[in-house]
Amino acid sequence: xxxxxxxxxxxxxxxxxxxxxxxxxxxxxxxxxxxxxxxxxxxxxxxxxxxxxxxxxxxxxxxxxxxxxxxxxxxxxxxxxxxxxxxxxxxxxxxxxxxxxxxxxxxxxxxxxxxxxxxxxxxxxxxxxxxxxxxxxxxxxxxxxxxxxxxxxxxxxxxxxxxxxxxxxxxxxxxxxxxxxxxxxxxxxxxxxxxxxxxxxxxxxxxxxxxxxxxxxxxxxxxxxxxxxxxxxxxxxxxxxxxxxxxxxxxxxxxxxxxxxxxxxxxxxxxxxxxxxxxxxxxxxxxxxxxxxxxxxxxxxxxxxxxxxxxxxxxxxxxxxxxxxxxxxxxxxxxxxxxxxxxxxxxxxxxxxxxxxxxxxxxxxxxxxxxxxxxxxxxxxxxxxxxxxxxxxxxxxxxxxx
Numbered sequence: 001x002x003x004x005x006x007x008x009x010x011x012x013x014x015x016x017x018x019x020x021x022x023x024x025x026x027x028x029x030x031x032x033x034x035x036x037x038x039x040x041x042x043x044x045x046x047x048x049x050x051x052x053x054x055x056x057x058x059x060x061x062x063x064x065x066x067x068x069x070x071x072x073x074x075x076x077x078x079x080x081x082x083x084x085x086x087x088x089x090x091x092x093x094x095x096x097x098x099x100x101x102x103x104x105x106x107x108x109x110x111x112x113x114x115x116x117x118x119x120x121x122x123x124x125x126x127x128x129x130x131x132x133x134x135x136x137x138x139x140x141x142x143x144x145x146x147x148x149x150x151x152x153x154x155x156x157x158x159x160x161x162x163x164x165x166x167x168x169x170x171x172x173x174x175x176x177x178x179x180x181x182x183x184x185x186x187x188x189x190x191x192x193x194x195x196x197x198x199x200x201x202x203x204x205x206x207x208x209x210x211x212x213x214x215x216x217x218x219x220x221x222x223x224x225x226x227x228x229x230x231x232x233x234x235x236x237x238x239x240x241x242x243x244x245x246x247x248x249x250x251x252x253x254x255x256x257x258x259x260x261x262x263x264x265x266x267x268x269x270x271x272x273x274x275x276x277x278x279x280x281x282x283x284x285x286x287x288x289x290x291x292x293x294x295x296x297x298x299x300x301x302x303x304x305x306x307x308x309x310x311x312x313x314x315x316x317x318x319x320x321x322x323x324x325x326x327x328x329x330x331x332x333x334x335x336x337x338x339x340x341x342x343x344x345x346x347x348x349x350x351x352x353x354x355x356x357x358x359x360x361x362x363x364x365x366x367x368x369x370x371x372x373x374x375x376x377x378x379x380x381x382x383x384x385x386x387x388x389x390x391x392x393x394x395x396x397x398x399x400x401x402x
Contacts, residue, residue, distance in 0.1 A: 006030040029114060036122045040097050044129070047093035048086060055082040080152035080160070087144035094130035098123045137168020137202050138209040161213065168206035175199030211351055216382055218350045219375070224313050225306035227346045228327040228336030232260040237270055237292035241281065244273075244291075260326070262334060263295050269334065271295035298334070301326045306335055310346070311388060312396045313338050314375045323367040344370045 006027070049059045055077050077083045101123030105116045134142040143164040151160035179195030182188050235243065249261060263271045273294050281289065302320035304313055306327050316325050317340055324339035341364045348355060348370070355370055363370040382388045 006034045025114075029118060033118050033121055036118070037125060040094065040122065040126050040129070043097060044090045044093045047089040051086045051089035052077070055086055057082075057086070080148045080157070084145055084148035084152070087141045087148065090141050091130040091134050094126045094133070098127040098130065101126065132198075135168075135202060136164070136171050137206045138164050139205060140168075140202075143168050143206075143209075165206055165210055168202060168209075172199045172202035172206060175202065212378075214350050215347055215375075215378055216387060218347050219311040219314065219379060219382070220309055220387065222310050222346060223306065224304055224308045224310065224327055224338060225329070225335070227310070227342050228306060228338045229342060230335070231324065231337045232262050232326075232334065234262050234264055235291060237263040237265045237290065237295055239291050240287045241289050241291065241294070242286035245283075245286065260301070260324075260337070261291075262298070263291055265292075269298060271297050272301060298326070303328055304338070306330065308396060310343060311379045311382060313343060314379045315396070317343070318376050323364075339364060340367065340369050340375075343375055344373060347373070347375065 052059050057077055077086060101119045105119035105123060108116050108119070133140050134145070136146050137143045138147065138161070146167055147157075147160040147164035149160070150163045151157045154160065175195050176199035179192045179197075179199060182192035182195060185192070233247065233249065244261070249259065261273045262269065263273060270292075273291050273296065302316060302322050303326040304316045306329050313325065317338075324337045326334055327336040327338055329335040341360050344363070345355075345360070359370055369375060379388070383393065
C-alpha cells in the first residue's frame with residue numbers, strides 16, 4: 001500500500017507542476033507523502049490506545065495493515081460511554097492532523113509550493129480518513145459510536161450491535177444506489193465508481209463483522225453435548241483380540257483414525273484400546289490374548305465435559321494428539337466424541353453454509369478444519385478481547401486437567 005500511495009502521489013506531483021522538476025524529486029515527494037500518511041495512521045491508533053488506557057483497558061500492541069491498524073487489548077471496556085470515548089479518539093486525532101496540515105500549508109503559501117502541496121495532500125487525506133471511519137457501520141469507528149449510544153440508552157449491548165449493523169447495511173446500500181444514479185450524470189463516472197466501491201466495501205465489512213459475531217456467539221453459547229457424536233465401540237475386556245478383526249476395526253494404515261474401542265467389565269468403564277497397539281501381534285496369536293492385556297486407562301484419552309462451551313472443545317483439540325476428544329456426561333461417563341469437523345459443521349450451519357460430505361470426510365481424514373477456517377485463532381481473539389473471561393478460562397483449564 002505504501003508503494004501504491006507513493007506512485008499516486010508522484011503522479012499527482014507531476015501533473016500539478018507539469019514536469020517542472022526532475023522525476024526523482026517527484027518520487028521523493030511521493031515517498032515523503034506516503035510516510036507522512038503512515039505516521040498519521042500510527043498517531044490515530046495511538047489516540048485510540050491512549051483513550052483505551054485512560055479507560056483502564058490494557059493495550060498490548062498495535063498491528064498496522066495497509067493504512068489502518070488494529071489494537072491487541074485485554075478485556076474491553078465494560079460500559080457504553082467508555083467504548084464511545086475510545087472509538088471517537090481516532091477520528092479526533094485524524095481531524096486534528098488535518099487542521100494542522102492545512103493550516104501549515106496556508107502559512108507556507110508562496111514560499112515552498114512543494115511543501116505546501118504535500119501538506120494539503122496529507123491534510124485532505126486525513127480528513128477523508130476521519131470521515132470514512134465515522135461512517136455508521138461496524139467495524140468502523142462510526143459503527144462503534146452508534147453501537148455505544150444505543151447501548152447507553154437501551155442498556156443492551158447486543159441491541160446496540162444490531163442497530164449499528166443495520167445502519168451500516170442501510171448506509172452502504174444507499175451509497176451504492178447513489179453511485180449507480182451518479183453514473184447517469186455526464187462527467188461523473190469517476191465519482192460514481194468511488195461511491196460504488198465505498199458502498200461495496202462498507203457492505204462487505206459489515207457482513208464480515210456479522211459473520212465473526214455469529215461464530216463467536218456459537219462458540220460461546222453452544223455446548224459440547226449439542227454436537228457430540230458417538231464414534232466409539234464398547235467391548236468387554238475379557239474378549240480376545242480377534243474380535244477386533246471380526247468387527248472390522250483393524251487397519252494397517254498408520255494414520256488410521258477410525259472408531260475408538262472403549263472397554264467395560266461388569267458394567268464399569270475400565271479403559272480403552274487402540275487397534276494400532278496390536279499391529280505387531282501375529283494374527284495366529286489373536287485368540288491367545290485378551291483386550292484387557294492391551295488396555296489403557298480412559299484418563300489417557302483427551303476429554304471434555306458435555307457442559308463445556310464449544311470454545312473449550314477448540315482449545316482441547318488444539319492440545320490433543322488425537323484427532324478427536326472424548327465427551328463425558330454429567331455422571332462422568334463417556335457419551336460421545338467431537339472433532340474439528342463437528343465444530344466446523346455447527347459454525348458453518350449458523351452461517352447458512354453446508355459443505356458436501358466428500359469435503360467433510362477429507363477434512364476429517366487430514367484432521368483439519370474445512371475451508372481452512374481457523375477456529376483456534378478466533379478463540380484466541382475472543383480471549384484477548386475479553387469475550388472469554390479469565391475466570392471461565394481458568395475453570396475450563398482446571399476441569400480439563402482433571
